[in-house]
Structure formats: structure tokens, C-alpha cells
Amino acid sequence: MAATLHDVARIAGVSIKTVSNVINDYPHVKPDTRARVQTAIEELGYQPNLSARSLRSGLTGAITLALPELSLSYFAELADAVIRAAERAGKVVLIEQTNGDRTRELEVLTSPRLKMTDGLIFSPLGMGMDDVDRLEVPYPLVLLGERIFDGPADHVTMRNVEAARAATEFLLERGRKRIVVIGAHEDEVIGSAGLRLRGYREALDAAGLDFDPALIGYTTLWHRSNGATSMRALLATGVEFDAVFGLNDTLALGAMRAIQEAGLRVPDDVAVIGFDDLDEAQYSLPSLSTVNPGRDEIAETAVATLLQRIGDRDGAIGDARQILARYEIVERESTPPL
Template sequence: MARVRLADVAALAGVSMKTVSNVVRDYPHVTPEMRKRVQDAIDQLGYRPNLTARRLATGRTGMIALAVPEIDHPYFSELSRHVAEVALERGLRVILEQTLSTSEGEHAVLRDREAGLVDGVIFHPVSMTSLEISRFHRDTPLVLIGEAAVPLTTDHVMIDNVVAAAEATRHLLLLGRRELVFLGAVRGDVTVTTDRRLEGFQLALEEAGIRPGADRVLTADDFSPEAGAAAVHAALDAGDRIDGIVCRDDQFAVGALRALHERGVETPERIAIVGWDDTALSRYSFPQITSVSPDKRAIAEIALAMLVERIDGLAGPGRHRIAPHRLAVRDTAPREGISALQR
């Protein structure tokens, strides 16, 4: 089937190619009647603008890239949806890239982003350092999300992970829990996310006069729910005294919940659980999981706003923005009705 051309749309609408181009480019000085006439022809013919032609005509493609470590991770899946929704509201489309947290994958995002396909990139780095990111050419606007590299030259948005982890830990402490563990450290982890959240966990314990030892951190083989469950089983087998678990993410929280169920340990009566990311995993588990809830919509809105400003020509050093978060309190650590650890 032959590709529909701009000339075909112009012929059907009975207007000039220039008028069609103005409508496609969303040029403001087009009458509503003329815009509808052209849009009807576009819809009837199924016309799709040629990105290369648009780039030559306007210097833009109307597309951005979102690069995340794993597209099937619940947090990144939900965040990607928000980015796509906000981008659509701004008349932009999103290309989704997966880096798998590898140096090669992350370098490819920055190295290949100047191929002319996108006007800007929202990027969640894991392996790359701030210096590595800052050394890349800045021909394409870039906004970073997440807790890793934060070069002074680049815009960045994240939640305060230390504060959020301390709040989650204080929540369990206020419920009378004292034998808390953090789930968990992951063998071979190259991210700084775990470090930030562990820092907040330690801060809240020390504020409460509890000196945390190494046995307060459960280690998992990977980031899967199965690995989280195995870590909890191992701690219980070792006789560790536990009445509350602060989890690195909801996947670990689901794993912990499963392990406790398999051992006949009641949640929250004996052991309370707090997860992280407030994904569908926490909202639809049974019992529902209390979880640190980053405002994913706000992260998307802030990142898109900064990126569009850079696309529009804003210059200057990188800006750092903190997105809001809250603690979504649910069944595994409710504010009321939790008894002290049953011994």
C-alpha cells in the first residue's frame, strides 16, 4: 500500500500543501474551520507525518525517549505510563528504551540519542557516573530521574529516599516495633538506591536509640520476590528476632509476605511490613501492603516540564527537583489495631 503523502491530504481537503503543513505543525494562525477540514482529510487517509521531513522543517520530531533499567519492573511500568500520558498532553510521543542497568545499554542511550529520532531524553541511569554523563555532547536535551548520577550540568528529578526510608521506619517504631530489619541488600548491586534507603533506615533507628547491626540487613541474591522470600526464610531459620520489615521495594515486600505466610507467621500481628513504590503489587496483595508511595505522576510532570524547557532552548546549569512522596498505609502496618510482637 502506497504511503499517503502531504500532497494527497492537500488534494482531498482542497487546500495548499502549506496549509496542511501548518496544521501538522500545529501552527497557531490557522482558522478552526480550516484545521478541521485538514484534520478530517488526515484521519480519512490515515496520513502520518514523515519524521525526517518534520525534523528538516521544524528542527523537531515531536518525539522523546524514556530510558529505564527494566520495562517489566512494576515501578518503571507505572512510571512509563505516567510519562506517556503527560507527554501526550503536551503533544509528544514517547519511545521506550530498556538499558538492563548495563554500562553498554546506558552508554548507547546517550551515544545514539543524537540520531535525529527524538527531541529529548528522560533517562534513569544506574551504572553510569555523573562524570560520564556530563562528558557526553549536549545536543539533545536530557533530564535524569532516580537516585544515581547527578551531574551539575544536567536536570534531575527524584524523591528524597533517605527521608522516605526514615519515615517508613519511624512508622513501624511508632507502632511499638523494635526488632526491625531491612530487606534488603542485593549481592552485586550496582545501584545507589539501596544505599539511600538503608541510610534512612539507620537514621530512624539511631534516633530511637537503637543501634543497628549488620544482622539488621537481610541479603538477597537478586531483586525478585523469590529472592526476598528466601532471605526472610533464612533469617527465621537463623532465629533472628523480627517484628517489622522495611523492604527496599514492593517486590521484596510481596516475597516477605509470602515467606511469612508459608511459616504461619501472622502479618501484621507478629511481623509488620512496609514496601516501597506503591505499585499494583502492594495494592492488590492480601493483605494489602503499606508502601512508600513516590508521586509518579509528579515525577513525570516535573521531568517533562524541564525537558520541554530545554527543548525550547533554555540554557544554564542543571536543576535538581525533589518530587513529593507519602506513606500509603494499608493492612501490613496499619496505624491502629496492631498489637505488640506476640512472643
């Protein structure tokens, strides 16, 4: 027979009410008591009755995560980190893929499926600042990404400008002065590409170097093939360069392939750095130096922030918050040592 709440309470040596408090993640349970209850739950294989729990609390124990494209490594790894963070909090995650399409993103925000969950972690790509009012929704919402700022929802994001500036300075410190950027978007100001290009330009200005438009490789998507195509196009122009900054790791890996195909050595002839610290960056040849933008911290913070809002029945938290993750430069073989 399936284990019951009474069985868990008996094994843990606590009351049924205490077991219920642990299952519902009430904060006032003592850590040692919580640990005993969780151990008993695991030993017995106890599964809470989610339907009854939902009727009592008005909560489902699930959250929704909406991302642009799970085929992109960054979003796949972000989804994994969110799922793991939610599991540690006793929650399950339902995934929505929007393909970065604005219409699809707006549909997600009003989808009846959201009634199956208690809140939404949302990373838009097609929407922009003109859509900020669309984030006025009647359920807990945490925003990710760099498309919309200063909106009505809590926003967990990365320090794009500062991190891109640090990546560029990292190359400048190693004597590289002709730094190609791969992945820029025409006329973009708000968004990952625009913000990272701004950080690149700030680093050049601080070093007293002129900005050269001939060193900017534009793309639409940020796939590996786009990085390779953009790099080949720049190579065909004959422009001189000694380093490449891929605005994400996937672009950088594609660019590095094109550089090596052209007979250039990495990092001797061309130093390469990316952005995102994907797992695969450790295993390229050479391994890719990159920016770790705090993806795991973003996932942990987004889940914790959403759960705070879900539990904030009386609105005590107040206005929307912006939370910035920490970043670090990860040095590997694609850049020369100092």
C-alpha cells in the same frame, strides 16, 4: 480523503497559522482557541505531516525514554506515566531497555537512534558517579534515578532518604522496634538501596535504637524472588524481629510470602511496609502498606523539563536543575493501625 490543515482551521474558525501554532505547542495561543483547535483535530482525525513538520522546525515530535528493565513493575508503571504525559503534550515516546548494564547505558547515550527524537529521559542503573562526565551530551537530557548526582543534566528524582526514614518511623510509631530491611546492597552509598538504608538508620538513631546488622537482608536484584530468598535466610538465622521494610514493593511482597509460609501473621506478628506504591500492592493479601515516592509527578516533571530544554534554543534556562518529587506513606492492611 485525509483531513488537511485547512479543514481543521475551517472547523475551528481560526487561521492556518493558529492551527500550526497549536500543533507545534507554541505557548502564546489562548486556552479557548487551543481547545477549539484540538477538538477540531479530534473530530476530523487530522494527522500532522511529521516529515514536513520536522524539516520546518528541526524537531521530530518524539522523545526517547531509556529504562533498566521493563519487566520490573516500577519501571513499567513509570514508562506508562511518561508515555501518558508525553501524549498530553502531543509527543510520542520511543523506549530503550538497558537491562541496567553500564556498557549498554553508555551505548544509549551515543546511539545514532537518538537522532530520531528530540531528547532523552534516562534512568541509569549500571553507571555511577564516575560516569558523570558522560552526561555531557549535545542534545536535551533529563536524568532519573539515584546513581548520578550533581551532573550536567537536569535531574528529576525522589526523596529516598527522607521517605525511607518516614517509612521506618511509621513502623516505630506502631511499637515495632526490631525492623528488618530487605534489599540492601553491600557497601552501597549512592543508589536507591544505599540512600534508603541511610534513611532507615537515621530513624533508628532519632529513636535512640541501636543499628543491628543482623536485621539487614542483602540482595543483588530487586525481584520478588530475591525478597522471598532474603527473608527465608533471615528467618533461618532465628533473629528476632517484628517488622520488615522492603526497599521496594516487589521485595516486600516476596518477603511477606516467606513470612506467611513460616506461619507468622501479618501484621499481628510482623508488620510489613514497602516502597514504590505499585498498583499490585493494593491487591496483595493483606494489602501492602508502602511509600508513594511521587512516580507520576516524576514522569510529568521529567517530560515537562525535557520539553523546556528542547524549546530552549538560546540557552535561557541556564544551569542543570535538580527537582525532587513529593512522597507520602500509604497505609494498608500489612501494618497495624495506631
